[in-house]
Amino acid sequence: MANPASSEAYVRFDGVQKSYDGVNLVVKDLNVDIPRGEFLTMLGPSGSGKTTSLMMLAGFETATHGDIYLNGRSINNVAPHKRGIGMVFQNYALFPHMTVAENLAFPLQVRKMSKADVEEKVQRALDMVELGEFGNRRPAQLSGGQQQRVAVARALVFEPDLVLMDEPLGALDKNLREQMQYEIKHIHERLGVTVVYVTHDQSEALTMSNRIAGFEDGRIQQLAPPTELYEKPENAFVAQFIGENNKLTGRVDALADGICEVVLDNGDRVKALDINTDGAGKGTTLSLRPERVFLNPVEGQCQNMFSGKAEEVIYLGDHIRVRMNVCGHDDFIVKVPNASDKKGLVQGDTIPVGWSIDDCRALDA
Amino acid sequence: MSISVEATGDLSPEEQKRLKADLHRSLRRNKMKALMLVAPLIIFILITFVAPIGDMLIRSVDDTVVNEYMPRTTEALDDWDGQALPDEAIYAALAQDIIEGRKEKTIGKAAKRLNYEKGGMRSLLMSTSRKHKKIQPPYKDSLIDIKKGWGDIDNWKVIQRLGSPVTASYYINAFDMETNSDGDVSFVPPDEQIxxxxxxxxxxxxxxxxxxxxxxxxxxxxxxxxxxxxxxxxxxxxxxxxxxxxxxxxxxxxxxxxxxxxxxxxxxxxxxxxxxxxxxxxxxxxxxxxxxxxxxxxxxxxxxxxxxxxxxxxxxxxxxxxxxxxxxxxxxxxxxxxxxxxxxxxxxxxxxxxxxxxxxxxxxxxxxxxxxxxxxxxxxxxxxxxxxxxxxxxxxxxxxxxxxxxxxxxxxxxxxxxx
Incomplete structure (x- = not known):
């Protein structure tokens, strides 16, 4: 799934593998090209190999196979401190015995910059994250959000072209996390640095990224811009992991013109886009977003029509979430926008449900 | 909430006093319990740690041996100016102490202590006491006759110095210093320092x-x-x-x-x-x-x-x-x-x-x-x-x-x- 424009790749993973114990591969055949200035997010559950990949790029882990290129040069044998890569750590890793300003000055001092330059750059970096007055504080005297900003400023103060972020927002509460997502996104847009960001939070990935690499089992399952990843998942893992998803399992019965007919486990027949099936007779998983399901669809609106029984109705303000029993699956979720003309749906009602072929994707089993 | 606001608001001095007493009483039980729990350790430390260290501190300045076992001599030497040999009265007191000390078998302790301060004091005292039968008035001549040491003014100064129940001599010793016969304190020569x-x-x-x-x-x-x-x-x-x-x-x-x-x-x-x-x-x-x-x-x-x-x-x-x-x-x-x-x-x-x-x-x-x-x-x-x-x-x-x-x-x- 490498980007074809590999010649312009700023960061390039080429057939990279990593094993810690010589038995299991944590990262299996990783190939990614990251162009200059991109915000690429590695998204996946814990243990999927995303952090290991980041650590290999930073130089803290060595690849057991394959090459990592930075700006066209293999960096497999370059020590971490010579890579010139900024990094933001999960728990910020701000040096507790130094003040905020000293923390920011550290990367400049090890580069033997003059004192005046150091002071100027530190102040500029502090202003960038709106902490201009906090230079003399210790990290422990700052709030979580402020520490986070200092960590970002420290990773950027020596003007690296590439910044790595390892779940930097994981320790913040929800509101702050959302705010920081925008701040990091804006900093990225303003400075034009290349960012490789690791997270297991899909909304974080969707908010900030130019492209998202969905990791599972040591491989990139899909590498695509956020909209594509959500709208057009290419396999069952991506569909399930990113956003809410209705999963219907069955067997492919017939294929024609990119559309397949699937017999579900309970015998119902569904028409779906043939995205990633193994051909007629083979098992498949259908993916269907809850907001693309219509209740009481008008005639001709949907090619797939069934009846469903509302098992649970949950009022969530902006929308109503209905758990239904459809086609033998009692965990079928439908999201209904809370419009004023909608008549209230009551638990136990049986009503027609339907969805279009274009919204239903037949993926791997 | 409102109750506590009222209570802290306008308390008269008497009410404040009572509140403090109440608080104290309510906490007393807990304090007592805590104290009971640490009491065994406190007692243990007092007996096995504080007491021995206190004893050690006292021992380092305590010097009652000579005072105790030669009471007459030390008392008589109180007024001695140390310019010339003591007079007959003091010799008499010494003779009395030696005879008494021999009978009580305590003169050896005094002799040992005196010997720490000045070598030869032990043999001076002990051989005098062995020849106690020869001691007779006039004591001054008799004692000097028995042991020439009793005619040495320095020996008398040592006895006078150790007559005090409190002494700095151990510390003087510990600092590698010595007291000369005039009572002046100075460091011993470097090659003798220990x-x-x-x-x-x-x-x-x-x-x-x-x-x-x-x-x-x-x-x-x-x-x-x-x-x-x-x-x-x-x-x-x-x-x-x-x-x-x-x-x-x-x-x-x-x-x-x-x-x-x-x-x-x-x-x-x-x-x-x-x-x-x-x-x-x-x-x-x-x-x-x-x-x-x-x-x-x-x-x-x-x-x-x-x-x-x-x-x-x-x-x-x-x-x-x-x-x-x-x-x-x-x-x-x-x-x-x-x-x-x-x-x-x-x-x-x-x-x-x-x-x-x-x-x-x-x-x-x-x-x-x-x-x-x-x-x-x-x-x-x-x-x-x-x-x-x-x-x-x-x-x-x-x-x-x-x-x-x-x-x-x-x-x-x-x-x-x-x-």
Whole structure:
């Protein structure tokens, strides 16, 4: 799934593998090209190999196979401190015995910059994250959000072209996390640095990224811009992991013109886009977003029509979430926008449900 | 909420007083309970720790022997000006004391004490008392006749000085000073100094031992702290193993290692580093003491260091590296400062343990590797000069407190962390 424009790749993973114990591969055949200035997010559950990949790029882990290129040069044998890569750590890793300003000055001092330059750059970096007055504080005297900003400023103060972020927002509460997502996104847009960001939070990935690499089992399952990843998942893992998803399992019965007919486990027949099936007779998983399901669809609106029984109705303000029993699956979720003309749906009602072929994707089993 | 606001709002003085009394009463029961729980320890410490130290403090200045066993003489000497030999009345008092002391068998104690101060006093007193039958008025002539020493004004000055129940003489002794016959205090010639040299040696060797434990213990602790807990625990047993072995066994095994026919010398001869005829003296000197004590005190450095290093996340080092620091800079500027509390704790533990150490220097230290503790023990067990032992002990105590106070001002005890 490498980007074809590999010649312009700023960061390039080429057939990279990593094993810690010589038995299991944590990262299996990783190939990614990251162009200059991109915000690429590695998204996946814990243990999927995303952090290991980041650590290999930073130089803290060595690849057991394959090459990592930075700006066209293999960096497999370059020590971490010579890579010139900024990094933001999960728990910020701000040096507790130094003040905020000293923390920011550290990367400049090890580069033997003059004192005046150091002071100027530190102040500029502090202003960038709106902490201009906090230079003399210790990290422990700052709030979580402020520490986070200092960590970002420290990773950027020596003007690296590439910044790595390892779940930097994981320790913040929800509101702050959302705010920081925008701040990091804006900093990225303003400075034009290349960012490789690791997270297991899909909304974080969707908010900030130019492209998202969905990791599972040591491989990139899909590498695509956020909209594509959500709208057009290419396999069952991506569909399930990113956003809410209705999963219907069955067997492919017939294929024609990119559309397949699937017999579900309970015998119902569904028409779906043939995205990633193994051909007629083979098992498949259908993916269907809850907001693309219509209740009481008008005639001709949907090619797939069934009846469903509302098992649970949950009022969530902006929308109503209905758990239904459809086609033998009692965990079928439908999201209904809370419009004023909608008549209230009551638990136990049986009503027609339907969805279009274009919204239903037949993926791997 | 509203109740408490009202209550704290406008309380009259009487009400405040009552509130305080109520609060006190409600807390008293808990305080009593807490006190009951710590009482056994407090009593234990009072009996086994505070009382002996108090006793030691008293012993170091207490000097009632001469006063007690030669009461008449010391009383009579109170008014003596020390310019010329005492008059007949004082000789008479002395004669009385000697005869009385011989009967009570206490004159020997006084003689022993006097002998600490001036050699020859014991034989002067004891042989006089053996010839007590010859003592007769006029006592002055009679006593000088029996022993010429009684005609020496210096001997009388010694008796007069020791007649006081409180004395600085032990401390004067402990500071390698002496009192001449005029009562002036001065240092003994440098080649006769014992205790100041011992104190100085104890200090610098303890500093050396502490430095060695830091140098050897730091990498070990770092290694242990960087290992997964499962392996670290196994290796930690190796660190703790010496604690389960008798101190004597550990010390004597160093004798086997270091003596001139020992493992190390044999090995060096075998390799050919040294010839068989000039084996290196590695034990019964300062080298032996430093080597053995470094080994014995090493766990006291490793344990606090390890527990502090455990709390330093590896991401700090990684962060430093990613910011462009070489491994050395990252260690020196980021890792080391964060382990200073562990170094402080370990250093103060090792240093204070080492400065009062006794068994190991006694076994492997020989003459040049002995500590002040050995001198104290010597006075406790062999010369039985408990007063001097107490004075040396007090000096050691003050020294340790002084060093600790200095350390507290420079480093600060709140930076000490045992984990």
């Amino acid at each position: 205790y100041l040299k011992l104190f100085w040696r104890t200090i610098w060797m303890s500093v050396l031992i502490t430095a060695m434990t830091v140098l050897l213990g730091y990498p070990v602790s770092y290694f242990l702290a960087s290992l997964p807990l499962k392996h670290a625990n196994v290796l930690m047993i190796l660190v703790l193993l010496p604690f389960w072995t008798s101190l004597l066994v550990r010390t004597t095994s160093w004798i086997a290692m270091l003596q001139s026919q020992g493992v190390l010398n044999d090995l060096m001869v075998w390799i050919g580093v040294i010839g068989d005829e000039n084996r290196v003296q590695l034990i019964y000197n300062a080298i032996g003491t430093v080597v053995a004590m470094t080994h014995i005190l090493l766990p006291f450095m490793i344990l606090p260091l390890y527990s502090v290093m455990k709390t330093v996340p590896p991401s700090y080092l990684r962060a430093a590296r990613s910011l462009g620091a070489t491994p050395w800079t990252a260690f020196w500027q980021v890792y080391l400062p964060q382990t200073v509390p562990g170094i402080s704790a370990g250093a103060i533990l090792v240093f204070i343990l080492s400065i009062g150490y006794y068994i190991t220097p006694a076994l492997v230290g020989g003459q040049s590797g002995a500590f002040i503790g050995n001198a104290i023990a010597g006075h406790m067990q062999q010369s039985l000069n408990w007063g001097l032992a107490a004075a040396l002990g007090v000096m050691l105590l003050v020294l340790v407190l002084g060093i600790y106070g200095l350390y507290n001002r420079v480093v600060g005890t709140n930076s000490v962390k045992l984990g």
